[in-house]
Amino acid sequence: MTTTTTTTALAARGVTLAYDGDPVFEGLDLEVETGRVTTFIGANGSGKSTLLKALGRVLRPGSGTVELDGAPIRSLPTREVARRLAILPQKPLTPTATSVRDLVARGRHPHQSMFRPWTAADAAAVDAALAATGMAALADRDAGSLSGGQLQRAWIALVLAQEAPVVLLDEPTTFLDLTHQLDVLRLVRSINRTRGTTVVMVLHDLSLAARYSDRLVVLGRGRVLADGAPWDVLTPEVLRDAFDLDARVVPDPSCGTPLVVPVEPAGDHAPVWVG
Numbered sequence: 311m312t313t314t315t316t317t318t319a320l321a322a323r324g325v326t327l328a329y330d331g332d333p334v335f336e337g338l339d340l341e342v343e344t345g346r347v348t349t350f351i352g353a354n355g356s357g358k359s360t361l362l363k364a365l366g367r368v369l370r371p372g373s374g375t376v377e378l379d380g381a382p383i384r385s386l387p388t389r390e391v392a393r394r395l396a397i398l399p400q401k402p403l404t405p406t407a408t409s410v411r412d413l414v415a416r417g418r419h420p421h422q423s424m425f426r427p428w429t430a431a432d433a434a435a436v437d438a439a440l441a442a443t444g445m446a447a448l449a450d451r452d453a454g455s456l457s458g459g460q461l462q463r464a465w466i467a468l469v470l471a472q473e474a475p476v477v478l479l480d481e482p483t484t485f486l487d488l489t490h491q492l493d494v495l496r497l498v499r500s501i502n503r504t505r506g507t508t509v510v511m512v513l514h515d516l517s518l519a520a521r522y523s524d525r526l527v528v529l530g531r532g533r534v535l536a537d538g539a540p541w542d543v544l545t546p547e548v549l550r551d552a553f554d555l556d557a558r559v560v561p562d563p564s565c566g567t568p569l570v571v572p573v574e575p576a577g578d579h580a581p582v583w584v585g
């Protein structure tokens with residue numbers, strides 16, 4: 311008999327997250343298994359980015375604890391957290407007058423110190439990240455001159471160059487055309503499989519989320535509405551509950567994962583905005 315043991319890379323334990331006293335989550339518990347791709351989905355404003363930021367130590371919980379490999383993340387030195395965890399925020403601030411290569415090289419900062427200056431290994435990690443994201447030809451361009459999609463790939467290259475065992479990505483496919491969305495998600499899958507990287511993402515495209523994730527966590531109404539393997543989570547009932555969406559779920563002809571097909575209402579149908 312084979313037994314598989316899972317370990318927890320990140321955990322939210324009784325976490326309350328609020329803005330100006332307005333809670334988004336109260337007493338939330340969630341564990342993220344090591345070596346898997348976990349994706350948060352949910353309607354706009356359901357708290358996906360808020361939870362990701364808390365897991366990445368960008369947002370401090372009002373109460374409760376976030377743990378990285380079993381240790382309270384707030385108890386760990388910042389540099390150590392940055393060596394163990396990389397985060398791509400939803401709207402990263404691009405520095406001015408910085409080349410793409412220098413931007414990506416910032417991913418190596420956590421590995422450097424007075425006693426460990428820039429090495430050939432750092433340069434190799436930057437070159438590999440530029441190549442993996444198709445950014446090598448643009449390496450000498452000013453980051454501020456890139457298109458939205460090129461800039462997004464430069465930020466992903468920075469995260470790759472960091473070589474952290476845990477990677478948090480908030481909408482990594484923003485601004486990307488479909489081909490580049492697939493490239494990025496395949497790259498994410500590939501570092502997960504080859505390096506064993508633990509990945510937590512926020513994605514809006516439910517079918518792509520299903521295709522490239524081991525686990526989907528559906529957020530809404532301040533809690534986890536559904537959690538599990540893509541076929542267990544992406545049911546018409548969950549889609550109606552979480553997104554107010556009438557949809558069929560069919561096997562994706564390309565790879566057999568769930569494909570969400572919205573049902574078109576009969577007759578003219580003006581949208582009713584909620585939330």
Ligand SMILES: Nc1ncnc2c1ncn2[C@@H]1O[C@H](COP(=O)(O)OP(=O)(O)OP(=O)(O)O)[C@@H](O)[C@H]1O
Nearest residue numbers: 329330334352353354355356357358359360361512
């Ligand atoms: N800096 C902030 N100050 C005040 N309220 C905020 C702030 N950031 C987020 N919120 C609120 O917290 C709630 C959760 O927002 P969050 O950005 O986490 O949702 P999301 O699921 O990532 O949304 P989206 O899909 O639109 O990106 C929303 O009601 C939002 O308006």
